[in-house]
Amino acid sequence: MTNANKNTIELYIHIPFCVKKCFYCDFLSFRALASDHEAYVDQLVREIRARGAFCQELTVATVFIGGGTPTVMEPELIRRIMEAVGENFTLEPDAEITIEANPGTLLYNKLPVYHDCGINRLSLGLQSADNEELKNLGRVHSFEEFLKSYQSARMSGFTNISVDLMSGIPGQTLESWKNTLKKVTMLKPEHISAYSLIIEEGTPFWDQYGPGAGRVKAGAAFPLPDEDTENRIYHLTRDFLRDMGYNRYEISNYAKPGKECRHNIGYWTEVSYLGLGLGASSYMDGCRFSNEKDMRRYLSLDLEHDCGEGLRELAGPVEQLSREARMEEFMFLGLRMTRGVSEMDFVRLFGVKMDTVYGEKIRRLMANGLLKKDGVWLSLTEWGMDVSNFVLSEFLLS
Ligand code: SF4
Incomplete structure (x- = not known):
């Protein structure tokens, strides 16, 4: 999937x-x-x-x-x-x-x-x-x-x-x-x-x-x-x-x-995506950037010749996400899915166990009936889904 x-x-x-x-x-x-x-x-x-x-x-x-x-x-x-x-x-x-x-x-x-x-x-x-x-x-x-x-x-x-x-x-x-x-x-x-x-x-x-x-x-x-x-x-x-x-x-x-x-x-699930067209956002290799939002300027960019320069202008500043920000996103977005997030994917992406970073929070949310575990998968319970905004906010690291 x-x-x-x-x-x-x-x-x-x-x-x-x-x-x-x-x-x-x-x-x-x-x-x-x-x-x-x-x-x-x-x-x-x-x-x-x-x-x-x-x-x-x-x-x-x-x-x-x-x-x-x-x-x-x-x-x-x-x-x-x-x-x-x-x-x-x-x-x-x-x-x-x-x-x-x-x-x-x-x-x-x-x-x-x-x-x-x-x-x-x-x-x-x-x-x-x-x-x-x-x-x-x-x-x-x-x-x-x-x-x-x-x-x-x-x-x-x-x-x-x-x-x-x-x-x-x-x-x-x-x-x-x-x-x-x-x-x-x-x-x-x-x-x-x-x-x-x-x-x-x-x-x-x-x-x-x-x-x-x-x-x-x-x-x-x-x-x-x-x-x-x-x-x-x-x-x-x-x-x-x-x-x-x-x-x-x-x-x-x-x-x-x-x-x-x-x-x-x-x-x-952290798959890279490339946005094309006016104002489209991209997320590639842990970096985020967004295309020009003004139609007149978008149309005036030279994308035919000297492509590298035109594309740099089109995309504007590139934001390199910190490891913490990527972990937060992984948890926020992954937990929105009913199957939840995989501990193995976490290790693969960040080189550290999910438990090392979030262990205490996860145990507390599980004890309160908001999260559940099934093998390597951590997910929201039905009640956790009902109050997902609260549960997801618990995974902020800063
Ligand atoms: S105006 Fe907005 S919501 Fe309505 S059809 Fe266009 S993009 Fe969709």
């Missing part, structure tokens, strides 16, 4: 375009003209070529084309990106290749092109099966449009589909959430992500629901679910999806057996 091979990397390709901005979104995404899409892909292809030249010794286990909304672009642009990846990187024969898609943008003619150029996994952003709730989020699609996209994807040969859902959204009730879960599981997607809404600063939701505004008062048009409802939603999700045959393999991610998202598991 993981890829711990040192010569293996993952690719993340960022497409920053959307039809319009959702009310809760703080991702690097915006509306743009079709001519901007083309100029962006021209530069992205140059970046892929330039980066690929430095990655000849590496093989790519997964590719994730995310955003933004990659499917807002003409499908031929996605084909050009995939061709550039294929020509400049060595893909594993069974590489997992995902594209993020928004139902409102997924016309039938696009899907066969994606399938044809090697994309074998589709991640559909639905969020809710309730059209009123979708409107409250500022989404551009209805549930009916999602259904059409889903069925078109199946007809185009996609056998690995993930659906993103969001709980804790304005106007949501326990009943409406249950209805969303029912409608989605009836379709039998291979994978479901169920995250809670986070109110991010700088978004319209921050002004409406952020700490300054407080929770929208009783009687307001679309209040957020109260804490009790959120708790019940959390437990319902876990139990309902388990009963429908989905394995909870991470705090917010559920999959049919063998359909866990390999790309995300790589993020959670």
Whole structure:
């Protein structure tokens, strides 16, 4: 399920375009003209070529084309990106290749092109099966449009589909959430992500629901679910999806057996990843760096000639993570998965036993019923998952 091979990397390709901005979104995404899409892909292809030249010794286990909304672009642009990846990187024969898609943008003619150029996994952003709730989020699609996209994807040969859902959204009730879960599981997607809404600063939701505004008062048009409802939603999700045959393999991610998202598991298990495109982040050999976030500057970089220099400018400062910071990340991210972290992986990565660094904390959390051990695997208990923020914060070293 993981890829711990040192010569293996993952690719993340960022497409920053959307039809319009959702009310809760703080991702690097915006509306743009079709001519901007083309100029962006021209530069992205140059970046892929330039980066690929430095990655000849590496093989790519997964590719994730995310955003933004990659499917807002003409499908031929996605084909050009995939061709550039294929020509400049060595893909594993069974590489997992995902594209993020928004139902409102997924016309039938696009899907066969994606399938044809090697994309074998589709991640559909639905969020809710309730059209009123979708409107409250500022989404551009209805549930009916999602259904059409889903069925078109199946007809185009996609056998690995993930659906993103969001709980804790304005106007949501326990009943409406249950209805969303029912409608989605009836379709039998291979994978479901169920995250809670986070109110991010700088978004319209921050002004409406952020700490300054407080929770929208009783009687307001679309209040957020109260804490009790959120708790019940959390437990319902876990139990309902388990009963429908989905394995909870991470705090917010559920999959049919063998359909866990390999790309995300790589993020959670210290696999190196290379981000390509505007603002994309990378983590290679214990170093972190992020691409230029300003579109005008990104497009003006010379990635065609003198590649080394252009790439240095693109990536900006490189942060070398200390051994302690890497240990913390290993524990934070690894413990989010239900299988937990392996003591053997810890020794392999850091040359020291997990017990030497965290022994006392682990014993205390185990005595309190928050962690459990199974052979070399250390993981959260059900209760530990419920209060994961607290448990994970215990693994800070500084
Ligand atoms: S579709 Fe996704 S990336 Fe685009 S605005 Fe909405 S939440 Fe943000």
